[in-house]
Amino acid sequence: MTRRNIMALMALIAMAVIFTASAYFYRMRTFRRTDYALNTVITITASGKGAEEAERAAIGEIRRIDAAFNAHSQTSELAKLNGSPSGEWVHVSDELFALIEKALKISAKTDGAFDITLKPVSDLWAINTENPRVPSDDEIANALGKTGYKNIALDRDKCAVMFKKDGMELDLGAIAKGYAADRAAAIMRKNGIRSALLDLGGNVFAIGKRADGKKWCIGLQTPYKQRGQYFKKIYIEDSAAVTSGAYERYFTENGKMYHHILDPKTGMPSESKIKSATVVCPDSALADALSTAVFVSGEDGAEKIAKSFKNVKITVLLNDGRVMEY
Ligand code: ADP
Ligand code: MG
Numbered sequence: 001m002t003r004r005n006i007m008a009l010m011a012l013i014a015m016a017v018i019f020t021a022s023a024y025f026y027r028m029r030t031f032r033r034t035d036y037a038l039n040t041v042i043t044i045t046a047s048g049k050g051a052e053e054a055e056r057a058a059i060g061e062i063r064r065i066d067a068a069f070n071a072h073s074q075t076s077e078l079a080k081l082n083g084s085p086s087g088e089w090v091h092v093s094d095e096l097f098a099l100i101e102k103a104l105k106i107s108a109k110t111d112g113a114f115d116i117t118l119k120p121v122s123d124l125w126a127i128n129t130e131n132p133r134v135p136s137d138d139e140i141a142n143a144l145g146k147t148g149y150k151n152i153a154l155d156r157d158k159c160a161v162m163f164k165k166d167g168m169e170l171d172l173g174a175i176a177k178g179y180a181a182d183r184a185a186a187i188m189r190k191n192g193i194r195s196a197l198l199d200l201g202g203n204v205f206a207i208g209k210r211a212d213g214k215k216w217c218i219g220l221q222t223p224y225k226q227r228g229q230y231f232k233k234i235y236i237e238d239s240a241a242v243t244s245g246a247y248e249r250y251f252t253e254n255g256k257m258y259h260h261i262l263d264p265k266t267g268m269p270s271e272s273k274i275k276s277a278t279v280v281c282p283d284s285a286l287a288d289a290l291s292t293a294v295f296v297s298g299e300d301g302a303e304k305i306a307k308s309f310k311n312v313k314i315t316v317l318l319n320d321g322r323v324m325e326y
Contacts, residue, residue: 030211035059038066038177039128040201046188047195047211054191058184058198065180069096071119071171072128081161082119082169089160097159099285100152103175106289107149109308113301114293115264119171120146125269127260132251134258140267147264174261178242178288181205185284202248204241205284220315223247223275231317240284244291245276261295272298273319280313290314302326 031051035042042062044055070076077096084090092100103116120143124135135143146167153162172179177200185205188196196207197216206216218241219230234241246259246269263270277294279287286309294302294314306314306326314326 031055033059035062037062038070038180038200039173040177042201043199044184044188045197046193046207048193050191051193051196054188054193054196057187057191061184061187062180062200065176065183068093069099069172069176069179071169071173078170078172084163086163086166086168089155089158089162091158091160094159097154097156097161099172099175099179100161100170101154101156102285103172103289104149104152104154106175106286106293110290110293110297110305111301112149112264113296114174114289115147115149116170116172116175117147117149117151117168118262118264118267119169120144120167121262121267122171122173122260123169124267125258125260125262127249127251127258132258134253144267147267174244174292175285175289177201177203178240179285181240181284181288202243202245203284203288204236206236206239206241209237220276220278220317221245221247223317232315232323234278234280234315236280239280239282240287241278241280242284242287242291243276243278244295246295247276261292263296270296272296272301274298274302275317275319277302277317278315280315281309281311286312299324 030045030047032045033055044058046055068077071078073079077093081090081092106114124139124143126132146165151164151168153164181198181200181203184198185207188207194208195211198205204218209215215235215237218234218236220232222229222231223245224247244261250257250259259269261270272295274295277291279291281287290305294305297305302314302316303326306312316324
């Protein structure tokens with residue numbers, strides 16, 4: 001081989017190395033997208049080929065779910081069901097039926113701590129609006145009369161829902177973000193993504209591991225402290241981690257704080273002595289619903305819930321500062 005040929009060969013090898021390396025780094029490039037839907041900030045971080053498009057598709061799916069299952073929009077499928085009189089079967093989409101069915105099963109297994117029929121009561125408190133207020137005892141008693149997950153009848157064959165009492169309305173606010181995270185993650189996986197983190201306002205879902213091969217690290221926020229002050233870190237892969245806390249949405253009246261997670265038995269903000277409840281499991285809708293249920297159920301309830309669901313890990317921060325794991 002002549003000296004010139006050797007030089008040419010070496011140049012070729014160098015080019016091949018540069019090309020392969022840049023293709024690799026392009027594939028591992030990380031994209032982050034921040035958006036707003038489901039009444040919360042959504043951040044998706046994903047690595048790999050097609051990450052940007054996969055994130056766009058995921059956001060589209062989250063918006064679709066928001067439009068269908070938002071109880072406070074006039075045009076959602078859920079709003080149409082909510083207007084229906086008692087004793088009348090209403091045909092709903094397979095998707096809405098499945099979500100209501102799932103919610104009712106969770107209610108039954110959490111002794112009613114999770115209950116999607118609380119809307120008449122939460123509307124009174126109006127916590128997510130500009131004008132929250134403390135309702136009177138009579139108002140609460142009256143609204144509670146229109147609640148109760150056992151007052152929903154389902155007909156699986158007809159894919160229909162019936163309210164057994166007048167004035168009933170459903171609110172999927174405590175499960176919809178988790179469900180949306182499940183669906184968005186499925187779409188990203190279908191798009192070939194093997195490493196991503198979806199954060200829907202505290203509803204976190206991890207696909208695979210981080211691009212550097214380590215598990216995703218999730219900080220559990222210390223309530224009422226500056227963002228980023230964690231009382232614990234947990235590590236997850238292919239799993240959801242969902243936290244419910246009183247510290248995100250609340251108002252104060254006459255020096256007392258009123259938050260947005262209600263005890264279905266009293267219609268009042270729950271007083272379970274839990275500051276924050278985190279549920280880790282592969283099913284994000286379940287994690288979302290259970291984090292709310294655990295928050296309502298307190299220390300003993302948390303242990304019971306952990307025992308009655310498979311693959312569910314629970315971490316709670318109690319008002320007295322203790323951190324419990326089940
Ligand atoms: P966040 O939406 O802040 O993440 P949650 O997932 O705990 O919190 O859901 C709370 C929302 O669900 C409330 O804003 C209300 O609309 C509704 N909700 C309140 N209490 C309950 C309950 N015990 N079971 C089911 N839904 C509830
Ligand atoms: Mg929830």
